[in-house]
Amino acid sequence: MLVADRYRLETPIGRGGMGEVWRATDEVLRRTVAVKLLIGDDPGSQAAARFRLEAQTAARLSHPNIVGVFDFGARDGRFYLVMELVEGRSLAQELAAEGTLRAERVAAVAAQAAAGLASAHRTGIVHRDIKPGNLMSDADGMVKIGDFGIARFVDDPATALTTAGQIIGTSLYLAPERALGRPAGPASDVYSLGCLLYQLLTGTPPFQADTSAATLAQHIDAPPLPPSHRGAALPPAFENYLLGMLAKQPEDRPTAQQIADWFGSGAWQGRPEPMPEPMPAPAPAPAPAAMPGPPPHAQVFGTTPAAGPASGAATMPPRAPETPSVATYRLPQAAAPADRRRRPAPAQRQGARELVRRRPRVASLIAGLVAFVIAILIGIALF
Numbered sequence: 001m002l003v004a005d006r007y008r009l010e011t012p013i014g015r016g017g018m019g020e021v022w023r024a025t026d027e028v029l030r031r032t033v034a035v036k037l038l039i040g041d042d043p044g045s046q047a048a049a050r051f052r053l054e055a056q057t058a059a060r061l062s063h064p065n066i067v068g069v070f071d072f073g074a075r076d077g078r079f080y081l082v083m084e085l086v087e088g089r090s091l092a093q094e095l096a097a098e099g100t101l102r103a104e105r106v107a108a109v110a111a112q113a114a115a116g117l118a119s120a121h122r123t124g125i126v127h128r129d130i131k132p133g134n135l136m137s138d139a140d141g142m143v144k145i146g147d148f149g150i151a152r153f154v155d156d157p158a159t160a161l162t163t164a165g166q167i168i169g170t171s172l173y174l175a176p177e178r179a180l181g182r183p184a185g186p187a188s189d190v191y192s193l194g195c196l197l198y199q200l201l202t203g204t205p206p207f208q209a210d211t212s213a214a215t216l217a218q219h220i221d222a223p224p225l226p227p228s229h230r231g232a233a234l235p236p237a238f239e240n241y242l243l244g245m246l247a248k249q250p251e252d253r254p255t256a257q258q259i260a261d262w263f264g265s266g267a268w269q270g271r272p273e274p275m276p277e278p279m280p281a282p283a284p285a286p287a288p289a290a291m292p293g294p295p296p297h298a299q300v301f302g303t304t305p306a307a308g309p310a311s312g313a314a315t316m317p318p319r320a321p322e323t324p325s326v327a328t329y330r331l332p333q334a335a336a337p338a339d340r341r342r343r344p345a346p347a348q349r350q351g352a353r354e355l356v357r358r359r360p361r362v363a364s365l366i367a368g369l370v371a372f373v374i375a376i377l378i379g380i381a382l383f
């Protein structure tokens with residue numbers, strides 16, 4: 001079948017609430033694309049309005065982590081949307097096949113999805129429907145956000161395709177402020193992404209009750225169970241950060257850009273500060289790399305039941321030797337003293353050796369003095 005005299009539909013990919021998606025060939029540009037056909041043919045329907053909105057919002061965005069939109073129109077009474085074809089599977093499919101995903105993979109998803117979201121947020125667009133089915137992953141593991149069908153422009157109520165009091169979006173991933181009927185902001189997408197990452201790690205979203213209303217109530221009131229308590233193996237730093245994304249107050253969550261930077265830097269691995277290298281000269285030990293100040297969600301980390309490192313550390317698998325990273329992460333409080341206690345010994349030994357090597361006379365003077373004091377003490381003890 002040829003759509004708009006140009007797009008030859010080849011094989012169906014899948015079907016969602018609004019339309020069916022086909023693998024197709026653009027016969028003009030001679031490239032493979034994905035074509036979404038709207039189910040139904042009433043151009044005045046709410047579905048048609050959403051379909052148009054999806055095209056308009058996604059077309060404003062150009063980012064490697066967002067599915068590109070090439071064309072939109074209506075032909076023979078049917079709306080169509082032509083998109084970049086993502087050769088791979090959705091995260092929902094990946095999750096169904098794997099059960100849960102490893103922390104490394106989830107961190108990569110977090111960095112990429114957050115980068116795509118940050119780009120949308122900068123353009124003034126809130127996705128409002130972040131869920132595993134709307135994130136796709138291509139053959140190289142590159143994550144792309146799709147389905148801007150219920151997105152809206154921030155500060156533009158005209159684009160909110162909801163009637164008063166009606167919430168659209170999936171209750172499993174819905175931010176507390178939206179469950180309370182407040183408008184979605186960029187932080188609402190961050191919360192939904194947090195729910196999604198939680199599900200990738202544990203197999204289930206943080207809140208899931210028998211009814212949507214009960215699920216919404218949990219989003220509003222219930223503290224999420226730390227993923228490690230559900231058997232997920234992830235570093236404590238990752239767990240704490242994820243719980244920060246699930247903060248009840250939007251202002252306590254990190255921004256999408258902060259999330260992209262944090263996961264992209266490798267800080268999620270929760271490495272302690274790197275040990276100082278043995279130094280050839282007695283230069284003072286380099287200060288640890290400058291630490292960013294506590295993130296805006298730090299207070300949430302302090303109050304979450306998971307904040308201690310033990311929960312995550314207990315389930316951590318042994319990790320391969322790590323490559324050095326520019327970014328470091330300040331380990332949660334309880335881990336730091338033990339870490340610091342271990343450090344001075346080699347540093348002190350190093351200092352004594354350096355003194356003997358570089359100032360032999362001073363070293364022998366000190367040694368003589370120590371011997372003299374010990375001799376006096378022995379003499380006092382004997383006589």
Ligand SMILES: Nc1ncnc2c1ncn2[C@@H]1O[C@H](COP(=O)(O)OP(=O)(O)OP(=O)(O)O)[C@@H](O)[C@H]1O
Nearest residue numbers: 014015016017018021034083084085086090133147
């Ligand atoms: N650009 C694309 N490239 C490859 N596959 C796609 C593309 N867009 C959508 N799909 C796939 O097509 C199927 C249907 O997608 P669609 O966006 O219509 O519905 P959905 O997101 O699954 O459901 P709903 O719209 O009800 O939320 C999904 O399996 C999705 O992964």
